[in-house]
Every structure is written in structure tokens, then in C-alpha cells.
Amino acid sequence: MKQLSVGENMRIRVVSSREEIFTLNPNERLVHLAFRPSNKDIFGLVETCPKIEVIQLPKSYRRTVSRSIEMFLQMQRVQLLEGDVWGHRKDINEYYNIPASAIKKIKEMKMEGRSTEEIEKRVSRESKLNPEMVNYILNKEMPA
Template identity: 70%
Template sequence: MKIRVVSSREEIPTLNPNERVIHLAFRPSNRDVFMLAETCPKIEAIQLPKSYRRTVSKSIEMFLEMQKINLLEGDVWGHRKDINEYYNVSQNVLEKIQELKADRFSNEMIADKLSRESKLNSDMILYILSKKSLELS
């Protein structure tokens, strides 16, 4: 799974319209979020660092909810955008999610365990679980 890292609002118009998961490494305005939803109509999730997530307005939260876009809290630790514009969720993490799911761990237990073992936030792991649940069922 790939997460597109966007480090400035100037990048939004240049994004691929097929992007599904985006990490915003800057504090987005309402206008930035609207432009992002317009530029990437297939977007499923937007991830923001914890400090930025707390400043998102209620109107944007409602807009994203109506558009069925998940607003996630988290970071892309150790990612260097100058090398690659995508952060790749490791195959090991995806396999571990499947193993724990097969062992009948709850989604919350999986998210808690893997957020300590990997560089991913529990919100992102829960999002991955929601997408993978169709494949695992």
C-alpha cells in the first residue's frame, strides 16, 4: 500500500487523480481540503500529523464525512520526500495484520500491537484493516 506524501499546497493541483491515500505534511486550510477532494475524486483517506489534525474545522470534518473520506491522525516517520514521493507500508506489516486477523484478534488489539511495532499510527492500521476486511472475509 502506498501513501502519497504532499508537503505543500502547491503540489495539490499536480496530484494524480487516482490517489487514494494522502498524507499532508503541512497545515491545510479549508480551501486546500476542498481542492484536494476535487483534484483526487477517488481519495479514501487523508492523514495529518497530530498537531494539524486538532486544528481541522468542524465544517471540513463534516465535508469529509459526507464525501466518505477518512480523516486519519499520524505521521510518515523517516520518509524522505526528496527520494520518493510515496511512503510504502511494508509488506511485513500487511502480512502481520493478516496473521493477527486470522488468529481472531480484534481490530483494536491489532492496531494497538502494530502501532507499537511499526512506524504506523493506530488510525492508519485501522484504516488498512477496514480495507483488508473485504479480502480477509
Template identity: 80%
Template sequence: MRIRVVSSREEIFTLNPNERVVHLAFRPSNKDILGLVETCPKLEVIQLPKSYMATVSKSIEMFLEMQRIQLIEGDVWGHRKDINEYYTIPSSVTEKIREMRIEGKSKEDIEARISRENKLNPELVAYIIAKEASI
């Protein structure tokens, strides 16, 4: 799974319209988020660092909810945008999720363990679990 890392407002309008998961590495305005949704009609998740989550307006949160776009808190640990514009979640993470589901582990147990071991936000892990279940 790949997360497109966007580090500036100007970058929003150059994105591939097929992007599904985007991490905004800057403090977005309402206009930025609306532009992102318009540019990427298949968008499913917008990830923001914890410090930026508090500045997102309630109206944008409601808009994203109506569009069925998840707004989640999280970071892309150790990612260098100058090397690659995508942060890739290792396939070993999805394999481990599959193994744990086969073992009968609860969704909460999977989220806790995977997020702890891989420095991923539990909300992002929940999204990955949901995507895996739909495949």
C-alpha cells in the first residue's frame, strides 16, 4: 500500500486523480482540502500529523464525512520526500494482518499490535484491515 505524501499547496493540483490515500505534510486550509478532493475524486483517506488535526474545521470534517473520506491522524515516520513521493507500507504488514485474522485475533488486537510494531496509527491500520477484508 502506498501513501502519497504532499508537502505543499502547489503540489495538490499536480496529483494523479487516482490517488486513494494522501498524507498532507503541511497545515491545510479548507480551500486546500476542497482542492484535494476535487483533484482526486477516488480519495478515501486524508492523513494529517497530530498537530494539524486540531486546526481542521468542523465544516470540513462534515464535508469529508459526507464524501466518505476518512480524516485520520498520523505521520510517515522516516520518510524522505526528496527520495520518493510515496510512503510505502511494507507488504509484511498486510501479510501479518492476514495471519492474525486467520488466527482469529480481534480487530482491536490486530490494530494495537500492528500499530505498535510498525509505528503506524491505529486508524490507518483499521483502514488497511478494512481494505484487506474487501479484497
């Protein structure tokens, strides 16, 4: 897992159609699927982006993912997260930038020795990031 430096931006690649999957950069690590993916779409995504670490889906789509796909992603060490990219406009930018202020807040709270639950709750409330995404950032080998 790559370490996150202080000023580094974390970006989530927003994919709004299944056709787009096969045009992705193979180095993508964080992908948000803004459509209801089939098993074939998820297999295609993992094949197209071998370095993928996280697939994020809106809550309503997350519930429809089959158990076999969940197990497949577990074996590939890919996290399946529930969440949204609030206020993101795909027509302006294909990436959603995780606010640097949220990353900074996570680091500060970690250095203060705050609990994972407290960090997830506070940062997700302040930044509109899903608690699961906050946890992913927190565990991304962030130097204290």
C-alpha cells in the first residue's frame, strides 16, 4: 500500500457507465461506480485496473451486490465500500477529489490518539465522506 504524503490529493475516479470501465487507466486505485454494476462489470473493472484497492457504490447499489462478487473482491484484496461523491459533476471532472482538509483532520486526530470510531464519525460528519472511506484513508498507512 502506498503511503500518503501530507499535501497529496486523494482522488476517486467516478465511472458513470459500464462502457467507461474499459477506458480506465490501469493504475486507478479508487473507483466510484455511479451505476448499478453487474458481476461482469465488476470482473471487468478488476481486470482493467489490476491495482484497484477500493470500489465505492451508492447505498442502494451496494445492497444488490452478490455474495459471490463480495468473496471475489475479498480474494483480490479489493474493498467494497458504500458511499457517494457529494456534489460531484462528472461533466466538469472525471475525478472526485477528497478534500485535503479531511485528510489533514484524519492525521491530526490520529496523532492526538483518538479512536478510529471517533475519527470516522467526526470526519464523515464534517466532510460528507462515508465513514468507510474515512477508515480506508485512516488505514492507508498514514504516517503519524
